[in-house]
Amino acid sequence: MRNTTIYSSSLWRADSYLSDTGYKPSLESFPLSPLSGSSLVTLASIGKINDSSRPEHGRLMQTPLFQTEMNDSDDLRKSIDPRFHMLLKRTQISAHSIEPTVANLSNIQQPSQAWVNNENESQVSKIKSKPASRVYLVSKTGQQICSTRCRSIAIATFIFLICVLLIVLPLGIVYGLASSSDFSTSIISTMITTTTTTTTNTTTTTTTTTTTTTTPPATAWIPSNYGTPCSSTCINVTTVTPSTLIASWTFEMNTNDVSGQGHNGIIANGAAFSTGYVGQALLLDSSLAQYIFVPYIDLTLKSFTVEMWIYSFTLSSLDLSLFGECETRSIDQCLHYIIRNYKVYMGFYGDDLVGVTNLTAGRWYHIAYVYDFVNNVQSIYLNGLLEASRVPISSYMGQNGSAAFGITGETGANYYNGLLDQIRITNRVKISCEILNDASLITHYPFDGSVVDIGPNKITARTTVQGNSGISWVMGKVNQAINFNASNSYFQSCGFWALGQNQPYSIALWINPSSLGGTLFHLSTDATGSGAWCLPMIGFSSNGSIVGQTWNGNTFVVIAPIPPINAWTHIVQTWSSTNGLHLYINGGLYGSINVPVFAAAGASMCVLLGNSGLGINCQTGQILMGPYSGAIDEFYVYNRELLASEVCPLAHP
Incomplete structure (x- = not known):
């Protein structure tokens, strides 16, 4: 049995476009192999685009339409699509090869037909292309079949589906386990680059963002070792009375x-x-x-x-x-x-x-x-x-x-x-632990019904609480907590020299949000939340995810999960030139990004909790600045990078 292919320009992938624009492709016919007796005939389309205005100019399109076995006397009528019909009349074909010829389609007005005559040099004599958006391969009995190319596509599709299953199925199992134990891992690291060029009358700002593609879960993230007893550290040693x-x-x-x-x-x-x-x-x-x-x-x-x-x-x-x-x-x-x-x-x-x-x-x-x-x-x-x-x-x-x-x-x-x-x-x-805390713990506000700093530096005198109508004391993670429920309410404390230097730091706090949004921890040179240097360092993104970020001339970001509402979540952000930015959630390291420099203000800083104040001309990064609604408890600031073993007791009070 021999294979014979009849090529037609009657179908092309952009037929609908061709119909709308009146575009007429040329046709190239190809030699037919000699046939005798029973033959396997394949009807295919081939077209070469001549329109130089199209980006596909010069691309050769060849698409098998159907394939079937024929005898010399058979007439083959196949319905390729309800909108496309083709009649192929098979007659005797000479035993020698046929040279390719070109048919002009511009004057053909009848429905698509193609046949091979019984002259010594066979050619496609009439073809009219009626647009069709799909190609169906059918057998003699009208059942859909597949050509050789189609079978290749089917095999490739089958292999692709197997690969997808091999990837998705294990992830589904892990996700199921994660859902049952409130554990999942998802890290997004983002760098925001902002360049401002100022002339006499023009200011241009360009922002470039690079973000990984993981979407954080909308459930509480609990590290796998949560509940495991913390190793002994100096963190929980009580300071001298x-x-x-x-x-x-x-x-x-x-x-x-x-x-x-x-x-x-x-x-x-x-x-x-x-x-x-x-x-x-x-x-x-x-x-x-x-x-x-x-x-x-x-x-x-x-x-x-x-x-x-x-x-x-x-x-x-x-x-x-x-x-x-x-x-x-x-x-x-x-x-x-x-x-x-x-x-x-x-x-x-x-x-x-x-x-x-x-x-x-x-x-x-x-x-x-x-x-x-x-x-x-x-x-x-x-x-x-x-x-x-x-x-x-x-x-x-x-x-x-x-x-x-x-x-x-x-x-x-x-x-x-x-x-x-x-x-x-x-x-x-x-003892050595007390001295380490005296040297590294800048402040500790337990918020037990007051704004008294019980750390070694006793900086309460520089603390301000605004929006008293929106401030209240509620049940905290430990004893009581400060609660923010008004747009103008915030906690402020100034005089933090260490946070204005290119030196390690750690920030820790418990949050219990009543809604997902706003700034949790804001740093600025000015008490208004603005000034020559200002940045919200912990807060929420536009979709409610927890964000930790720092600045080295660009904003470097780690995005954590969306925390639960009306439940306590512990957050620790650390930075050092050696290890970069780390973000801990509920005692476990959630994500990190390499940032060798903290481009601080070089001045004494003010801290705001629950708001960004005026926040004028601040670098915002991925945090959607604004008032926070909810409670904050056990607020710590250290002038060093806490280790994972030291974060643990803060998350397990």
């Missing part, structure tokens, strides 16, 4: 002892105040011999811890005085805490401890000097971590003398040139 303090100075435009013990400082030579690590700080100019005098503090024959934040304008190999209480320049009777040769130094006079890290001018450091009288151990902590320790020759023996900041009675000591902030003296040995 005021009753254990000997003295505390916050330098909020004064030198008063806020512990209530009466150790108020006296300014010498015009010492001033400036922006501090938290709020304000004491500003000392060494060229003016400025310092603060404090009445005698009894540290004799007892343990004590002295902590402070320092910001040095200049450093050198000379001794720079921080704090001292010197009875006499004799061994173990002249307490002096200084910076010697760029390193932190703890001296009893002739019986001293020196640190190992070289300090750098122009940045804040937390220093803790600890003396354990019972075990006779000196220790120095830098930024919450143990720097050095030793056993001195003898205990500290000083019994009188005045205390001072910025100068000591030690021989050769120089006045300090820089800022001092948050100085605290405690009459016991602070």
Whole structure:
């Protein structure tokens, strides 16, 4: 049996277009193989587009229509489509090949017909194309069949469906398991690039967005290890209560002892105040011999811890005085805490401890000097971590003398040139976890019926709550929570120097939304929520998903699931130059994105909860700025990147 193919231009995939425009393709007929006896005949269409205005110009279209076995005397009538009919009359064909000829279709007006005559050179003599949108392949009996090309398409389609099943079926199983256990994973990482070019009269803003294609689930996301006991960390260690303090100075435009013990400082030579690590700080100019005098503090024959934040304008190999209480320049009777040769130094006079890290001018450091009288151990902590320790020759023996900041009675000591902030003296040995929290926990608002900061820095004085008619206290995740239910209500606290620097940070809070929308955590240089630098860092997207984002000249975003309404969800956002932006939901890491730089304002910042304030000219990223409706509880800010093991206890209070 031989194969014979008759080619016709009667069908083309864009026939409807051709019908509308009057487009007439040319026809190319191809040789027919010699036939004898029974033959397998295939009717096909082939057309070459001649319209140069069409993008498909010059594309060769060949589509098999049907295929069937025929005898020499058979007449074949096949209904290809209700709108298309073709009559193929089969007669005797000569035994030699037929050369291709071209038929002009422009003058053919009758319904589509094609036949091969019995002349020595057979050709398609008449063809009229009536548009059809589909091609049906039919057999002699009128049943639909498939040509060789169609079978290839069917096989390819079958393989494609199998592949889809192999992919979709496991995902369906996982989704089913996820639905039954409230667990699913979905991460979207987005980078928003905004470039603004300003001329005299024109401002052009271009925004480029790159987003992955995962859609977050509209159910609570619970990490797989939720409920597993958290490993032991320093996060939940309670800070020291005021009753254990000997003295505390916050330098909020004064030198008063806020512990209530009466150790108020006296300014010498015009010492001033400036922006501090938290709020304000004491500003000392060494060229003016400025310092603060404090009445005698009894540290004799007892343990004590002295902590402070320092910001040095200049450093050198000379001794720079921080704090001292010197009875006499004799061994173990002249307490002096200084910076010697760029390193932190703890001296009893002739019986001293020196640190190992070289300090750098122009940045804040937390220093803790600890003396354990019972075990006779000196220790120095830098930024919450143990720097050095030793056993001195003898205990500290000083019994009188005045205390001072910025100068000591030690021989050769120089006045300090820089800022001092948050100085605290405690009459016991602070453990390492307490010191780490003092050095890294900027603020902690439990919102237990008030806006009191119970963290080490006590920044309540800089806290504002607006929209009192829209603020209420409700049952919280732990005790009580603050609730926002008006468009003008928000919580604000200013004086966060650490959040204005290219330094690690962590933000944690519980939310219980009554609706999905608005800003949860907003950072700005101005108390209005606007200013030279402003960004909503945690909030909701337009579809109600939780969004965490940061800024390095572009907005880098991690989008988490849509949280449930009227239920508690825990959120932690962390950033460091090493690990980039991380977003934790309910104690589990949900997503992250590499962001090596936090392009902060380089200034002290204001924090708003539940709103973005005016939010003028802020970078918005993926957060739909506006008022938040719902409750917030247990709000923390750290100046370091929390580890996953440290996030766990915050999500399991």
